[in-house]
Amino acid sequence: MPAAKHDVFQAIADPTRREVLKILSKEEMPISRITSYFPVSRTAIVKHLQILSDAKLVSARKQGREKIYALHAEPLNDVKEWLGYYEQFWHNKLAILKHLVEHEEDNK
Amino acid sequence: MPAAKHDVFQAIADPTRREVLKILSKEEMPISRITSYFPVSRTAIVKHLQILSDAKLVSARKQGREKIYALHAEPLNDVKEWLGYYEQFWHNKLAILKHLVEHEEDNK
DNA sequence: TAAACGTGAAACCAAAAGGTGTTATATACT
DNA sequence: AGTATATAACACCTTTTGGTTTCACGTTTA
Structure with a gap:
């Protein structure tokens, strides 16, 4: 090792x-x-x-x-920062989903 | 694999x-x-x-x-949640450091 | 239709990962 | 001093990882 x-x-x-x-x-x-x-x-x-x-x-x-x-937890901050970049992608998905749901409402 | x-x-x-x-x-x-x-x-x-x-x-x-x-970024949320638990530790360290700095001030 | 392209799948390989057991050494206890 | 304890240091083993090359197969395209 x-x-x-x-x-x-x-x-x-x-x-x-x-x-x-x-x-x-x-x-x-x-x-x-x-x-x-x-x-x-x-x-x-x-x-x-x-x-x-x-x-x-x-x-x-x-x-x-x-x-x-x-x-000694500090280095985990590197992971958090790396994740930060990707959060937009799963958050966007949620936003899109929300939009779709609202669109469904419009079609009622 | x-x-x-x-x-x-x-x-x-x-x-x-x-x-x-x-x-x-x-x-x-x-x-x-x-x-x-x-x-x-x-x-x-x-x-x-x-x-x-x-x-x-x-x-x-x-x-x-x-x-x-x-x-498909969603599964990264698992990592984020896992990290969540550890944030307190490196944040606490920063808090302690801040306290020490303030204590230094007292000794002036 | 034949050739080119993009992928799937198999066989193989060296090194690293994750684990074991044995032996040696320094520290603590009676 | 002698024994027990905690760790260090090796040597060794098996499976997984990350990579390769080769060949077969379906899809385009000239």
């Missing part, structure tokens, strides 16, 4: 990683505790955390022998 | 597919013309289109020997 190759879009593509983000949104916690929420091995979770870390969606600090991960 | 296995998060994870969406947002067009925008083969683009189609992000209609694809 090459470093610094994962952007935020790829990071959130995996359901397990989205679940990790959700869990970390409640409270920060060490790796072993994050792992306890999932049916997969700690090693697998560590890899997901590395990908999330590449995308800057989580940050880690070492406390004694534990490594505590926390949510 | 198994059908109906791709959700919208996975569909938008790939840069080429995001580019396809952008191109289709300008105008609908047949496969061969979409392909002309990319340095990869038509077959590769067809596969991307199938994934986008699985995620309901594009729709296709056949016109003569051409298959015309169009953007």
Whole structure:
């Protein structure tokens, strides 16, 4: 898994990683505790955390022998901005639909 | 590539597919013309289109020997809703930062 | 009708993704 | 000191991803 190759879009593509983000949104916690929420091995979770870390969606600090991960949601703003451009398209569809409904009214 | 296995998060994870969406947002067009925008083969683009189609992000209609694809942006609303939950976190950070700045003022 | 065009479909391939288990190392506890 | 704990670092495996080439088939068009 090459470093610094994962952007935020790829990071959130995996359901397990989205679940990790959700869990970390409640409270920060060490790796072993994050792992306890999932049916997969700690090693697998560590890899997901590395990908999330590449995308800057989580940050880690070492406390004694534990490594505590926390949510870092800011990069999600990139996704929001990307979505912004497309909102016009589904909003327009709604507007067109509304117009059609109103047109139906006219035909009564 | 198994059908109906791709959700919208996975569909938008790939840069080429995001580019396809952008191109289709300008105008609908047949496969061969979409392909002309990319340095990869038509077959590769067809596969991307199938994934986008699985995620309901594009729709296709056949016109003569051409298959015309169009953007269908509505499913992106799922992503927007998912993001909604996380907005509070990066907004809170900004609020905290603002508070710190104001606290600095107090110490002058 | 024959040639050109646009697409569909299959077979194949290298690399990445997602997962496993084992071993090593640093920190904490008794 | 000795043991248990939390993580790190490997080596390895299977499936998916993103790409290719080749060939067949229906639709236009010269």
